[in-house]
Structure formats: structure tokens, C-alpha cells
Amino acid sequence: MASTDKPADPEYRSSSSSPAxxxxxxxxxxxxxxxxxxxxxxxVVMVTSEQTETILxxxxxxxxxxKFRYSPAFIYFVVAFSVSGLYSLISALASISVIKKPDLxxxxxxxxxxxxxxxxxxxxxxxxxxxxxxxxxLKGNDxxxxxxxxxxxxxxxxxxxxxxxxxxxxxxxxxxxxxLSAYSVHSRVxx
Amino acid sequence: MASTDKPADPEYRSSSSSPAxxxxxxxxxxxxxxxxxxxxxxxVVMVTSEQTETILxxxxxxxxxxKFRYSPAFIYFVVAFSVSGLYSLISALASISVIKKPDLxxxxxxxxxxxxxxxxxxxxxxxxxxxxxxxxxLKGNDxxxxxxxxxxxxxxxxxxxxxxxxxxxxxxxxxxxxxLSAYSVHSRVxx
Numbered sequence: 038m039a040s041t042d043k044p045a046d047p048e049y050r051s052s053s054s055s056p057a058x059x060x061x062x063x064x065x066x067x068x069x070x071x072x073x074x075x076x077x078x079x080x081v082v083m084v085t086s087e088q089t090e091t092i093l094x095x096x097x098x099x100x101x102x103x104k105f106r107y108s109p110a111f112i113y114f115v116v117a118f119s120v121s122g123l124y125s126l127i128s129a130l131a132s133i134s135v136i137k138k139p140d141l142x143x144x145x146x147x148x149x150x151x152x153x154x155x156x157x158x159x160x161x162x163x164x165x166x167x168x169x170x171x172x173x174x175l176k177g178n179d180x181x182x183x184x185x186x187x188x189x190x191x192x193x194x195x196x197x198x199x200x201x202x203x204x205x206x207x208x209x210x211x212x213x214x215x216x217l218s219a220y221s222v223h224s225r226v227x228x
Numbered sequence: 229m230a231s232t233d234k235p236a237d238p239e240y241r242s243s244s245s246s247p248a249x250x251x252x253x254x255x256x257x258x259x260x261x262x263x264x265x266x267x268x269x270x271x272v273v274m275v276t277s278e279q280t281e282t283i284l285x286x287x288x289x290x291x292x293x294x295k296f297r298y299s300p301a302f303i304y305f306v307v308a309f310s311v312s313g314l315y316s317l318i319s320a321l322a323s324i325s326v327i328k329k330p331d332l333x334x335x336x337x338x339x340x341x342x343x344x345x346x347x348x349x350x351x352x353x354x355x356x357x358x359x360x361x362x363x364x365x366l367k368g369n370d371x372x373x374x375x376x377x378x379x380x381x382x383x384x385x386x387x388x389x390x391x392x393x394x395x396x397x398x399x400x401x402x403x404x405x406x407x408l409s410a411y412s413v414h415s416r417v418x419x
Binding site for chain 1: 292294298299300301338341342345346348349352353354355356357358359360361363364365367369371372373374375377399400402403406407409410411413414
């Protein structure tokens, strides 16, 4: 069954050096840079979340700081997005380097699909872990006596919330990257 | 550039009804059933985690239960794995239904790749969120005064830990599903 919904392209089957019917590759580069930007912003906003407040402890005023590194979930968050930031930068540069080589594009997309899936798994768990802990900070948990912290550490919590929003956006971009790769491959596979 | 590392297959380019060089499709079915099994086990172990213990509250003994639904993160966990359980069952049955139709396989793999990525995102965030909360339950957090609960609710915490281990396995299976789809497509794309 020959392809019917594409412009006539006699070289398509005999050589892969012909241009793709529709080139989604520039979106791939854009998405990778978006993931890089999201990773950097998420890390910076998280790391700069420090806030010191005076709280009453047994009647005495006490200066107590809140730092992101007090929570293992937030540390994992920063590590995970460092990995995704580094990966997305490298893969974006690699993506640019093959943008002029159509016969390498498909191979590139399929190889990076492996890593995209892994990075999605890493940043999605990190976003979930940080989100779960942040939610306890915001709402507390009466059943086990965990108190809210966001009433006192308002700026700290705003930073965490902002970082989480950007992280969620980054996770969506990672899903879109996989979708785009699948769709690009789909449009080049013989029907 | 013709393919050189495959057995001669004159129909390969003109018709997609020829058999694939190596058929990874049965692994796809197996992985989907594995994801289904992991989802069901994770939900059951999480839901059956209830434990009631006597704790001292202001000197008075008090019977207090621990339930999974006391934590929003665990509720999200159960919802997310219900989605992945339902999805993996449906996609496994769909996968079986096309196993005898080679010309539909590639299309099937590419379409389900979209959903696989989405489900991976959902269950990875759920595993992360539940893991983040469970870690606080296990270790507490001295900086904000959140106490450990696993010393008292030992059976409860074992259930949560078991459920999380199975959930992590399920997330790895979801990554493998994407890898397998990408690899299967890769082996069928003209070189």
C-alpha cells in the first residue's frame, strides 16, 4: 500500500536522505530548550526559598530558618531537575547538530525517546515527592499531628509553590517531547 | 541506502503486511499485564493498610486508627493506580487483539505510546508523592516538628512500604513499555 496522503516523493522509500513530509524537528529543539529553562527556573526558585522567622518556643521567641535542604524530598527535587536540566541542554544541542542532516533525524528521535522516558520518570517522581511534602506544609495533617508551616513561612512556601508549578510544566514538556517523537516517527513510517 | 543487516524481504517496503524482522509484540502484552498486576497489588496493599493502636494522649490511653485515606497523597496514589490498572488491562486486551494482524501492530504501538507516556507521568508523580509522605512518616522532620509514625503504626507502614515498592516496579514497567515501543518501531523503520 503506497502512501496516498503525502506529496509524490519517489526517493522516500529508496533513500532516507529526502526531506520528511512535515518537519516537526524544530519543535523538538524548542521543547528541549523549554525543558532546560523549566529545570533551571525550578532549581533556582527552590534553592532561593530560604526564610528566617521568629517563632515562639515554650514562650521564648526563637529565630528559626526554613531551608529547602531540611526536606529530603526537596533535595531529591533539586538533584532530579539538575539531571533533567543537564540532559535537556545536551539533547537540545545534539538536536540542533542534526537538524541539517535528515537521514540522522529519525535515529536521533528514537534514541532520545529512551532517555526522554527515563527523564520523565525521574522528574515526575521528584515533582510528586516535593508536591506531597509541600501539601503537608500547606495543610498539615491532623491525624498524625503534623502542623502547617506555611502560615509562618509564607515567602518560603510561595517559593516552593512557584518551583512546583514550573516543575509540573517541565513534566508536561517531557510528556510532549515523547509525544512529538512518536508522532514524528509515525509520520515517517511506511503506511 | 538499503537495509543491509536484515534478511532479504522484497515485500518489506511495498507492503507492511510482511512479518516484522523480530517480533517484540509478545513482550508488549506481557509488560502490559505486568503493569496491570502491579497496579492491582499496589492498590490492594495500600487500601488494606489500616491499623488501630493505643497511644497516650495527655496521659490517657486512646485508640487511634491509621488509614491510608488520612493522607491526600495516598488517595491520589490509589486513584492514579486505578487509572493505570484500567488502562493497562484495556491496552493489554487491545494488544492481544492485534497480535495476529501485523499491519496494525506498528500503528498500535505508536498510538499507545502517547497513552503510555501519560500514564507513566501519572503513576510516577503518585509514587513520588506517596513516597515523600511515607518518608516523613518513617523518619519524621525535626525542623518543622513532624513526628515519626512508623514506630507506633508498624504494620501500617509495612503496607505502605510494600505498596510503594510495587508502585516503583510499575513505574519501571511503564518506562520499559515506552522503550519497547520505541525499539519495535526503530526496528521497522527503513534505514
